[in-house]
Amino acid sequence: MQNKVLVVGSVALDDVETPFGRRDNALGGSAIYFSLAASCFARVQLVGVAGQDYPPQALALLHRKKIDIEGLNIVPGETFRWGGKYHTDMNHRDTLYTYLNVFADFKPTIPERYRQTPFIFLGNIQPSLQLEVLRQMQAPQFVALDTMNLWINTARSELMEVIRQVHLLMINDSELFELTNQRHLLSALSELHHTGPRIIVIKKGEHGALLSYYKKDRNPVRNLFYAPVYPVRQATDPTGAGDSFAGGFLGYLTACSRISFRALKKATLYGSIMGSFVVEGFGVDGLLKLNATKIDQRYRLLRRMVALK
Amino acid sequence: MQNKVLVVGSVALDDVETPFGRRDNALGGSAIYFSLAASCFARVQLVGVAGQDYPPQALALLHRKKIDIEGLNIVPGETFRWGGKYHTDMNHRDTLYTYLNVFADFKPTIPERYRQTPFIFLGNIQPSLQLEVLRQMQAPQFVALDTMNLWINTARSELMEVIRQVHLLMINDSELFELTNQRHLLSALSELHHTGPRIIVIKKGEHGALLSYYKKDRNPVRNLFYAPVYPVRQATDPTGAGDSFAGGFLGYLTACSRISFRALKKATLYGSIMGSFVVEGFGVDGLLKLNATKIDQRYRLLRRMVALK
Numbered sequence: 001m002q003n004k005v006l007v008v009g010s011v012a013l014d015d016v017e018t019p020f021g022r023r024d025n026a027l028g029g030s031a032i033y034f035s036l037a038a039s040c041f042a043r044v045q046l047v048g049v050a051g052q053d054y055p056p057q058a059l060a061l062l063h064r065k066k067i068d069i070e071g072l073n074i075v076p077g078e079t080f081r082w083g084g085k086y087h088t089d090m091n092h093r094d095t096l097y098t099y100l101n102v103f104a105d106f107k108p109t110i111p112e113r114y115r116q117t118p119f120i121f122l123g124n125i126q127p128s129l130q131l132e133v134l135r136q137m138q139a140p141q142f143v144a145l146d147t148m149n150l151w152i153n154t155a156r157s158e159l160m161e162v163i164r165q166v167h168l169l170m171i172n173d174s175e176l177f178e179l180t181n182q183r184h185l186l187s188a189l190s191e192l193h194h195t196g197p198r199i200i201v202i203k204k205g206e207h208g209a210l211l212s213y214y215k216k217d218r219n220p221v222r223n224l225f226y227a228p229v230y231p232v233r234q235a236t237d238p239t240g241a242g243d244s245f246a247g248g249f250l251g252y253l254t255a256c257s258r259i260s261f262r263a264l265k266k267a268t269l270y271g272s273i274m275g276s277f278v279v280e281g282f283g284v285d286g287l288l289k290l291n292a293t294k295i296d297q298r299y300r301l302l303r304r305m306v307a308l309k
Numbered sequence: 310m311q312n313k314v315l316v317v318g319s320v321a322l323d324d325v326e327t328p329f330g331r332r333d334n335a336l337g338g339s340a341i342y343f344s345l346a347a348s349c350f351a352r353v354q355l356v357g358v359a360g361q362d363y364p365p366q367a368l369a370l371l372h373r374k375k376i377d378i379e380g381l382n383i384v385p386g387e388t389f390r391w392g393g394k395y396h397t398d399m400n401h402r403d404t405l406y407t408y409l410n411v412f413a414d415f416k417p418t419i420p421e422r423y424r425q426t427p428f429i430f431l432g433n434i435q436p437s438l439q440l441e442v443l444r445q446m447q448a449p450q451f452v453a454l455d456t457m458n459l460w461i462n463t464a465r466s467e468l469m470e471v472i473r474q475v476h477l478l479m480i481n482d483s484e485l486f487e488l489t490n491q492r493h494l495l496s497a498l499s500e501l502h503h504t505g506p507r508i509i510v511i512k513k514g515e516h517g518a519l520l521s522y523y524k525k526d527r528n529p530v531r532n533l534f535y536a537p538v539y540p541v542r543q544a545t546d547p548t549g550a551g552d553s554f555a556g557g558f559l560g561y562l563t564a565c566s567r568i569s570f571r572a573l574k575k576a577t578l579y580g581s582i583m584g585s586f587v588v589e590g591f592g593v594d595g596l597l598k599l600n601a602t603k604i605d606q607r608y609r610l611l612r613r614m615v616a617l618k
Contacts (some may be wrong), residue, residue: 019492183328185540207516208537221540221610228517228535231494265617301530306615308574 009123026283030123033240037247042254047071051079127158144168230276248274318432335592339432342549346556351563356380360388436467453477539585557583
């Protein structure tokens with residue numbers, strides 16, 4: 001049986017402005033970006049909530065991508081809505097508004113059929129909800145966690161509780177340092193590995209991603225793998241890059257027969273590539289016309305960017 | 310005959326404070342960092358100016374490293390002095406003072422014996438002085454140029470004149486965009502390659518370095534090589550990282566029999582490694598106790614950081 005990956009996260013409609021234009025009512029939310037990216041590699045089960053305004057075409061799209069949406073609850077009210085505007089350099093953005101709407105009362109209920117799913121991605125939601133998901137899963141083999149500084153600052157003890165239970169933590173540079181009170185990369189990684197996750201992926205946005213796969217008594221530099229970003233001709237909208245990275249990463253890993261350091265390295269590269277596709281278009285557009293050939297072409301070019309020969 | 314590399318740049322005494330301590334009267338200046346890093350690979354000829362307060366131990370050190378200092382003029386007055394303080398994250402610093410002193414009247418005169426030297430590094434000084442150096446050189450085979458936003462803003466036409474004459478330009482991300490008015494990496498590189506230098510190295514500080522080696526009619530991504538940074542246990546003082554990178558890069562290249570894309574890639578890795586050594590100590594300390602074994606050990610670990618196997 002083909003392995004499946006379950007994702008829990010936000011489902012949103014976004015109004016986004018970048019130096020290259022604007023788009024209203026774009027499909028967004030971590031669960032949506034993750035699902036579309038991961039669906040290029042594996043079967044995805046989506047757990048989330050949307051309002052009755054959620055466009056039927058979006059549901060049709062997810063269906064077409066063979067994403068299982070039994071876990072997507074459509075409830076009375078409006079869908080989570082986020083409005084944001086990116087600065088000229090696109091490394092910074094202002095959040096114009098966040099209307100949680102139906103997402104405010106989100107209590108993830110895992111459909112019976114999903115509870116044996118071995119791969120799990122806990123998207124960036126409240127740590128207490130992430131714990132709630134883990135309690136319902138019956139045979140987790142590999143759990144990956146995303147989080148953000150908001151939870152580090154407001155729900156630290158619940159967050160640490162989740163971190164202790166996961167195999168992989170995705171985090172960015174500054175969150176790594178906030179979480180550990182260390183000032184240097186290697187010591188921060190070491191401290192965090194000791195609290196639980198054997199695998200840490202540091203997302204560096206336009207500067208790539210760093211994988212750390214903890215093995216005791218090894219020179220810590222030998223635990224590291226670095227994936228550059230694929231240089232796109234035009235980055236249009238960075239929204240969803242991190243979740244698409246996670247989707248490529250975990251989608252690839254779900255399709256692997258064995259989780260080795262080598263498989264994790266390749267997963268990091270595929271994550272980077274899915275991030276590069278999504279930033280080329282507004283919202284999820286960059287993820288919609290992909291196929292194995294396009295993905296593998298970028299993979300080979302990315303490999304070449306670090307090859308001596 | 311062993312190839313030599315000539316460097317023209319600043320010779321300074323620095324007062325530096327970082328979150329890890331402070332150091333007064335530290336040896337500094339682009340020509341000093343470059344020379345010490347490059348001397349691990351090739352013979353270096355230094356052109357610069359210092360005051361009569363320049364410490365004799367510094368001259369003895371350069372001599373010990375077999376750096377040719379006939380071109381270092383010691384003149385009446387005080388040495389260029391820079392005072393700086395790094396912020397907690399060490400990615401930003403405040404300049405507390407800059408006393409040009411004898412550097413204000415620096416007019417580089419290339420000793421007769423240096424004029425046939427094939428490899429040349431034009432450190433970050435006024436573009437008009439860089440042009441003056443080039444006019445005196447009789448057989449340049451490979452000229453590398455460093456610059457900064459100050460010259461982009463205040464001496465743009467002279468700077469463009471230098472850029473047209475060099476083989477390699479070292480620049481950082483934001484300077485690349487200021488110089489070209491492009492918003493995307495590939496188009497900025499393409500525009501800049503067309504103005505002259507076939508080789509561009511984008512220095513990204515803690516995020517590594519990107520080499521672009523222009524070949525027409527090739528997918529531009531295939532022109533790129535990315536070197537990550539070597540993750541040090543403790544970064545103590547970032548001063549001089551860029552110039553040490555340049556020293557490692559050009560020192561290695563000077564020792565190569567042929568300038569191929571492969572040689573340039575390896576040069577980028579050696580540049581990154583020399584940058585990693587220098588940030589571990591205050592001032593030039595990190596460059597003083599190196600040998601081929603230590604350098605090659607880091608080289609192998611850095612290669613491993615991007616290797617799949």
